[in-house]
Amino acid sequence: MNKSTASVCTRERLINAMSDTLQCKGFHAAGLSSLLEKAQTPKGGLYHHFPQGKTALAIAAIENSVARISAQLEYLQQQQPEPIMVLQLWLAEAEKRLEQSQFERGCPLATAALESTAEDIALRQALANGFGQLRQSLARLLDQAGIASERAQQLATLSVSAYEGALMQARVAGNSIMLRDTTRLLLELISRELPAQDTTV
Amino acid sequence: MNKSTASVCTRERLINAMSDTLQCKGFHAAGLSSLLEKAQTPKGGLYHHFPQGKTALAIAAIENSVARISAQLEYLQQQQPEPIMVLQLWLAEAEKRLEQSQFERGCPLATAALESTAEDIALRQALANGFGQLRQSLARLLDQAGIASERAQQLATLSVSAYEGALMQARVAGNSIMLRDTTRLLLELISRELPAQDTTV
DNA sequence: TGACATACAGACCGACCGGTCTGTATATTC
DNA sequence: GAATATACAGACCGGTCGGTCTGTATGTCA
Numbered sequence: 195m196n197k198s199t200a201s202v203c204t205r206e207r208l209i210n211a212m213s214d215t216l217q218c219k220g221f222h223a224a225g226l227s228s229l230l231e232k233a234q235t236p237k238g239g240l241y242h243h244f245p246q247g248k249t250a251l252a253i254a255a256i257e258n259s260v261a262r263i264s265a266q267l268e269y270l271q272q273q274q275p276e277p278i279m280v281l282q283l284w285l286a287e288a289e290k291r292l293e294q295s296q297f298e299r300g301c302p303l304a305t306a307a308l309e310s311t312a313e314d315i316a317l318r319q320a321l322a323n324g325f326g327q328l329r330q331s332l333a334r335l336l337d338q339a340g341i342a343s344e345r346a347q348q349l350a351t352l353s354v355s356a357y358e359g360a361l362m363q364a365r366v367a368g369n370s371i372m373l374r375d376t377t378r379l380l381l382e383l384i385s386r387e388l389p390a391q392d393t394t395v
Numbered sequence: 396m397n398k399s400t401a402s403v404c405t406r407e408r409l410i411n412a413m414s415d416t417l418q419c420k421g422f423h424a425a426g427l428s429s430l431l432e433k434a435q436t437p438k439g440g441l442y443h444h445f446p447q448g449k450t451a452l453a454i455a456a457i458e459n460s461v462a463r464i465s466a467q468l469e470y471l472q473q474q475q476p477e478p479i480m481v482l483q484l485w486l487a488e489a490e491k492r493l494e495q496s497q498f499e500r501g502c503p504l505a506t507a508a509l510e511s512t513a514e515d516i517a518l519r520q521a522l523a524n525g526f527g528q529l530r531q532s533l534a535r536l537l538d539q540a541g542i543a544s545e546r547a548q549q550l551a552t553l554s555v556s557a558y559e560g561a562l563m564q565a566r567v568a569g570n571s572i573m574l575r576d577t578t579r580l581l582l583e584l585i586s587r588e589l590p591a592q593d594t595t596v
Numbered sequence: 597t598g599a600c601a602t603a604c605a606g607a608c609c610g611a612c613c614g615g616t617c618t619g620t621a622t623a624t625t626c
Numbered sequence: 627g628a629a630t631a632t633a634c635a636g637a638c639c640g641g642t643c644g645g646t647c648t649g650t651a652t653g654t655c656a
Contacts, residue, residue, distance in 0.1 A: 204604075220510045222423035226644060237645085238605045247645065298513065307567045308506035309421045312499060321567040348576040355560030355577040362559050363552070366508045366522040375549045376556040383584050405634075427614060438615085439635045448615065 205243045207233040212255035218298045220305035221252055221317075252306060253320040259302040260324040267331045277339035278385055281332070285357065285377045289370055292361065297368050300361040328354055340389040349384055356380045406444045408434040413456035419499045421506035422453055422518075453507060454521040460503040461525040468532045478540035479586055482533070486558065486578045490571055493562065498569050501562040529555055541590040550585055557581045 211233035215224040226248060230237060244250040266287070270280045291299055307321045332350035337343055360376035412434035416425040427449060431438060445451040467488070471481045492500055508522045533551035538544055561577035 219512055220421070220423070222421065223510055223512075225642070227642080236605050237607095238647095239603075241645075241647095242603060296513065300509065304563060305506075305509040307563050308501065308509060309424055310567065311420055311424075312497065318567050318569075322569070325564050325567060348580055351561075351564065351573050351576045352557060352580045354564060355557045355573070356553060357556075357560060358563050359556030359559035359561075360552075362505060362508050363526050363555060366511065366519050366526060368519075368523070372552050372556070375552045379549055379553045379584075383580075426612070428612080437635050438637095439617095440633075442615075442617095443633060 204233075204235050204239050207235060208240060208243060208251055209255050209258050212251050213259050213302050214299075216252065216255060216259075216302045216306055217300055218295075221248075221309050249314070249317055253317060256303055256306065256317075256320045256324050260327050264327055264331050267335065271335060277335050278381060278388065280335060281353070281384065282377070282381055285373075285381075288357065288361065289364075289373050289377070292364060292373065293370055297365050300365055301358060304358050304361065325354060336384070336387075341387050345387065349387060353380060353384075405434075405436050405440050408436060409441060409444060409452055410456050410459050413452050414460050414503050415500075417453065417456060417460075417503045417507055418501055419496075422449075422510050450515070450518055454518055457504055457507065457518075457521045457525050461528050465528055465532050468536065472536060478536050479582060479589065481536055482554070482585065483578070483582055486574075486582075489558065489562065490565075490574050490578070493565060493574065494571055498566050501566055502559060505559050505562065526555065537585070537588075542588050546588065550588060554581060554585075 208229075211229050212224075214232065215229055226237065226240070229248075229251075230240060233239075240251065241247065244254065267280065267284060270283050271277075274280050274283065303321055303324050306317065307325070310318050310321065312318070329347070329350045332353050333343075333346045336346035336349050341349065356376050360373040363372035363376075364370050409430075412430050413425075415433065416430055427438065427441070430449075431441060434440075441452065442448065445455065468481065468485060471484050472478075475481050475484065504522055504525050507518065508526070511519050511522065513519070530548070530551045533554050534544075534547045537547035537550050542550065557577050561574045564573035564577075565571050
């Protein structure tokens with residue numbers, strides 16, 4: 195294992211551990227000790243790769259997560275021409291992830307978004323950018339499906355809202371009913387917005 | 396100030412301080428010290444009224460918040476016969492609260508819901524009940540407006556989802572656009588569900 | 597092969613965490 | 627007015643927090 199490989203590994207392990215923790219517990223509940231244990235690295239490694247500490251790592255984890263989601267949406271879009279199906283697959287994926295983790299693993303941005311205060315400037319910026327990218331990805335999807343640009347933007351915002359709120363409710367309830375209900379109605383609504391073509395939902 | 400009055404005051408100040416903190420920072424970010432300072436009471440008072448500590452106080456704050464929201468919805472319902480207007484007023488109220496607090500004050504349940512883990516049994520139960528009551532209040536509203544019971548349930552779930560997700564996005568963005576867009580589309584959708592009557596939105 | 601840089605490794609630190617426990621002031625009851 | 631209960635008040639505590647700092651092992655390059 196050469197220098198650069200080892201470095202990338204530790205760094206990525208740290209980012210993955212933080213992403214995981216953000217999904218399950220959020221930013222403040224997770225101590226460095228459990229984080230480092232999960233990443234299998236001692237403290238020196240963290241402060242070597244992220245001299246600004248825990249917050250910098252969280253920002254990196256958020257950016258990494260957003261990039262992954264965007265890539266996933268793009269991938270689905272290539273596989274599946276029907277935009278409504280892309281959305282459906284994406285939401286189904288989220289449901290599966292939630293269920294398979296005993297309703298612990300939600301969105302890596304959501305908890306940090308609610309925990310953050312006005313003082314956490316860099317963190318908030320990363321979160322705002324992240325949500326912005328998500329909305330943009332979805333808006334582009336709807337735009338390409340023939341929905342007017344401005345309307346597509348608004349529907350993308352509603353989609354992110356519904357997605358986040360549904361995950362929240364499903365999480366505390368310990369079942370997927372809320373997530374499924376939300377998903378179904380959201381897809382129904384968006385179907386009706388598509389330019390005339392029979393989309394039986 | 397007699398015995399019982401003093402007691403109620405301290406207890407209520409504690410609950411209010413916790414509600415406030417849950418909205419602004421969540422459960423873990425808030426230390427007891429800042430909480431007690433906000434409630435203007437020393438540590439003894441907290442552990443007198445809530446022998447099980449911080450968590451018990453949080454549960455009380457959550458239950459209190461849900462009761463307040465339910466009461467508010469009921470009040471609006473009495474003032475305003477049009478159910479779609481009740482919903483609109485409720486969402487407008489949330490937007491005002493968020494803006495007037497420089498985008499810090501969101502939902503008192505949301506952050507705790509995402510921070511909680513499977514081990515926080517009592518807290519999760521309180522949160523699940525809380526969200527349940529909220530959905531029920533909204534479902535009853537829609538039900539009375541003539542929407543079929545099951546459909547009303549689903550729309551209520553979507554409403555809560557959209558509400559929570561929109562608050563989250565608006566919070567990190569530092570503006571109300573996301574909340575307004577979400578609200579508008581949600582109300583539009585629900586309007587279409589109402590039994591035939593001209594509801595120009 | 598010696599100089600230097602990278603990548604950890606982990607002992608150590610002060611601050612703050614939630615929680616306990618003893619003390620006291622006030623009200624109530626007999 | 628003595629006994630008891632309620633409602634705080636805050637000193638104190640062990641543990642954990644995020645963060646720093648020194649040490650070392652391992653390439654990399656001249």
